[in-house]
Amino acid sequence: MQRGGGPVRLEVEITGKTYRSAAGGSHQVLAPLKFALQSGEVGVLIGPSGCGKSTMLRIILGLDRDFDGRVARPPEARIGMVFQEPRLLPWRSVEQNVRLAAPDVTDAKLAELFRILELEAHRSHFPGELSLGLARRVALARAFAVEPDLLVLDEPLASLDDALAGRLRDEIATLVASRPVMTLLVTHSLDDAIRLGDRLFFLSPRPARIVQEVPILTPRAERSEVELARIRAELAALLLESK
Numbered sequence: 001m002q003r004g005g006g007p008v009r010l011e012v013e014i015t016g017k018t019y020r021s022a023a024g025g026s027h028q029v030l031a032p033l034k035f036a037l038q039s040g041e042v043g044v045l046i047g048p049s050g051c052g053k054s055t056m057l058r059i060i061l062g063l064d065r066d067f068d069g070r071v072a073r074p075p076e077a078r079i080g081m082v083f084q085e086p087r088l089l090p091w092r093s094v095e096q097n098v099r100l101a102a103p104d105v106t107d108a109k110l111a112e113l114f115r116i117l118e119l120e121a122h123r124s125h126f127p128g129e130l131s132l133g134l135a136r137r138v139a140l141a142r143a144f145a146v147e148p149d150l151l152v153l154d155e156p157l158a159s160l161d162d163a164l165a166g167r168l169r170d171e172i173a174t175l176v177a178s179r180p181v182m183t184l185l186v187t188h189s190l191d192d193a194i195r196l197g198d199r200l201f202f203l204s205p206r207p208a209r210i211v212q213e214v215p216i217l218t219p220r221a222e223r224s225e226v227e228l229a230r231i232r233a234e235l236a237a238l239l240l241e242s243k
């Protein structure tokens with residue numbers, strides 16, 4: 001899939017990011033770091049709190065241009081984002097929230113998304129009537145309705161109970177498999193990382209750099225519980241080795 005004739009690849013090469021305060025102080029948040037994602041790949045950023053993950057996402061999304069280095073996104077890439085807080089418009093229904101973000105979405109596409117995310121019964125509800133889990137699902141529906149080339153998920157499963165997080169994780173896997181999209185997921189959960197990721201980036205404490213890049217070669221659909229246990233053990237050994 002190509003849009004605008006350019007490569008469908010995200011290339012990130014940051015040589016540094018420093019915040020400066022009005023008082024003249026400064027602190028470095030990102031160290032030099034470099035990675036790339038292909039269409040169809042899920043990259044996972046895993047790192048300690050405050051290491052600079054959100055700062056990195058803002059740079060990758062083009063919301064913060066005050067950094068050293070370069071980010072190459074596919075030209076005219078459509079971007080879908082899911083933040084930790086679902087950030088829905090409170091005075092709009094579930095359906096309106098999705099349609100406003102994705103005016104070109106077809107009725108059939110919307111119906112499919114609402115079916116996969118089990119939102120059919122909530123189309124006309126307002127955000128204030130939704131639990132956090134439901135609101136996250138609406139945020140996911142909104143991000144997917146855009147048919148993004150680049151999907152950025154900032155801890156989309158944080159503070160949900162295990163059962164719901166597991167179901168939503170499966171739904172994300174289904175959606176990611178349904179079309180070619182580059183996905184960047186931030187999580188603190190190694191379990192989410194190995195169930196969803198194709199390429200894991202382990203980050204150091206601030207200033208963040210990539211301490212280890214680990215590809216997961218087993219296709220997502222073939223990751224049985226036995227296979228996941230094998231990947232987990234392999235990863236534990238690798239991380240121990242790198243210490």
Ligand SMILES: Nc1ncnc2c1ncn2[C@@H]1O[C@H](COP(=O)(O)OP(=O)(O)OP(=O)(O)O)[C@@H](O)[C@H]1O
Nearest residue numbers: 019020029047048049050051052053054055056206
């Ligand atoms: N606008 C800003 N001005 C100054 N410092 C900032 C700004 N935004 C973030 N920081 C600092 O940069 C560092 C990295 O913050 P960031 O939010 O990117 O980390 P994070 O890895 O996403 O954290 P968490 O996992 O807790 O969400 C922190 O020390 C934070 O206080």
